[in-house]
Amino acid sequence: MTISAHPLVVRARELADGLLSPAAERVDQEGVPVSHIEAIRRSGLLGLNAPVAYGGSAAPAAVVRETAEILAGACCSTWFVQTQHHTPVLTLAKAELPVRDRLLGPLAKGGLLSGVAYAHLRSYPLVPVRVRREGDGWRFDGTVPWYTGWGLNDVILLAGVTEDDEALFAFVEAREQPGLRPSEPMRLAALTASRTVSLDLDGLRVPEDAVALRTPYEDWAATDRPKTLNANPAVFGITEAALALVDDEYAAPLRARTGEVRRRAYALADHPVPREHAQERLALRAEAFTLMRTATTAAVVSGGGRAMSVTGRAQRLAREALFLLVQGQTAVSRTAHLERLAERPR
Ligand SMILES: Cc1cc2nc3c(=O)[nH]c(=O)nc-3n(C[C@H](O)[C@H](O)[C@H](O)COP(=O)(O)OP(=O)(O)OC[C@H]3O[C@@H](n4cnc5c(N)ncnc54)[C@H](O)[C@@H]3O)c2cc1C
Incomplete structure (x- = not known):
């Protein structure tokens, strides 16, 4: 079966x-509606990474990437809310813990939607969220700087660092409760629609049976680091959506270059050793960003003054592209990208 004929695609x-x-332009201004989330729940896409035994599809990586491109190109805010869900699913699929049997089925079938709060782990040795033993469970203290999907998702996969330098991930209900207080939704240059908040944690109690992963920080970081080296499929989705607004005469060469970068980036993403070819992965990631910025700029230029209307598609895509430049950024990928930007134009 070709990728484009796969039922999830x-x-x-x-x-x-x-x-x-x-x-998409209305959602950008007004927020992701619950009805969009309901449609995503019904679509089967929330189970695309989940094991078949739990009601998921265990789809090949190429299908996962293609669906991400399609959704991000259509409505980046909705894509971003639902994409958070896939890390909790993958975490549970590997967890041989009681929480797997409680949550993996509902997450795989779309009965529950999960968000994540773990990017702050990457600022280690700074520890924005500290986890300590309390009785037969755990308590969380600190600040989660970014949490997307507040009011839309049901559970949070929340992470912090223990006093023994372990990364600990646990599921909590995504609602205000003793020890967990959300900020007001953030007003952002893009993706305000994604209902992103920060979370203030002040003695949030989490029972042991909610823990999905507890592992030495360095072990977690070793598996996390390679994930942030690769080009994000959403970048190609935005690029394609922008090129659809540009006359073919100008779009065609950009489309060809994008196709080539995508092919090489995805070949590396499929490479069996994720930490190999780090420099090449980072170079392709930066090249994909360059093409995305060029494509969204071309869309704005094509649209002329009308492109500046807040209801215009080109400006929305250009703002969403700005967001993708920093989403999931690490110290390493930031340096690689800045080095690339500082190169003399060829
Ligand atoms: C709109 C939006 C929504 C988001 N939603 C979520 C979400 O739902 N869940 C989630 O987990 N994350 C979320 N994020 C976070 C996101 O995935 C990235 O991790 C984040 O954008 C990377 O940027 P940063 O500002 O944290 O770090 P950057 O400033 O880009 O820095 C990258 C890295 O440099 C290092 N660093 C930066 N500052 C310091 C410092 N002062 N001291 C030491 N090291 C430092 C850290 O290693 C850091 O990870 C969201 C981000 C945005 C913009």
Whole structure:
């Protein structure tokens, strides 16, 4: 079966063309509606990474990437809310702990939608969220700087660092409760629609049976680091959406270059050793960003003054592109990107 004929890719395309894309400028201004989330829940896309035994599809990586491109190109805010869900699913799939049997089925089938709060682990040895033993469970203290999907998702996969330098991930309900207080939704240059907040944690109690992962920090970081080296499929999705607004005469060469970068980036993403070819991965990641910025700029230029309207598609894509430049950024990928930007133009 070709990738484009895979049932999840077909469903993503239907969702994108029938619902997400036509509403994207309104959603950008008003927020991701619950009805969009309901459509995502029904689509089967929340289980794309989940084991078949739990009701998921265990789809190949190429299908996962293609659906991400399609959704991000149609409505980046909706894509971003739902993409958080896939890390909790993958974490549970590997967890041989009681929480797996309680949550993996509902997460795989779309009965529950999860957000994540773990990017702050990457600022180690700074520890924005500290976890300590308390009785037969754990307590969380500190600040989660970014949490997307507040009010839309049901559970949070929340991470912190223990006093023994372990990364500890646990599920908590995504609602205000003793020890967990959200900020007001952030007003952002892009993706305000994603209902992103910060979370103030002040003695949040979490029972042992909610723990999904507890491992030495360095072990977690060793598996996390390679993930942030690769180009994000969403970048190609935004690039394609922007090029659709540009006359073919100008879009065609950019599309060809994007296709080549995508092919090389995905070949490396499929390489069996994720930490090999780090420099090449980072170079392709930066090249994908360059093409995305060029494509969104071309879309704005094509649209002229009308492109400046807040209801215009080109400016929305250009702002979403700005967001993707920093999403998931680490110290290493930031340096690599800045070095690339500082190169003399060829
Ligand atoms: C709109 C939006 C929504 C987001 N939603 C989520 C979410 O739901 N869940 C989630 O987990 N994350 C979320 N993030 C975080 C996101 O994935 C990235 O981790 C984040 O954008 C990277 O940027 P940063 O500002 O944390 O770090 P950057 O400033 O880009 O720095 C990158 C890295 O440099 C290092 N660093 C930076 N500052 C310091 C410092 N002062 N001291 C030491 N080291 C430092 C850290 O290693 C850091 O990770 C969101 C981000 C945005 C913009």
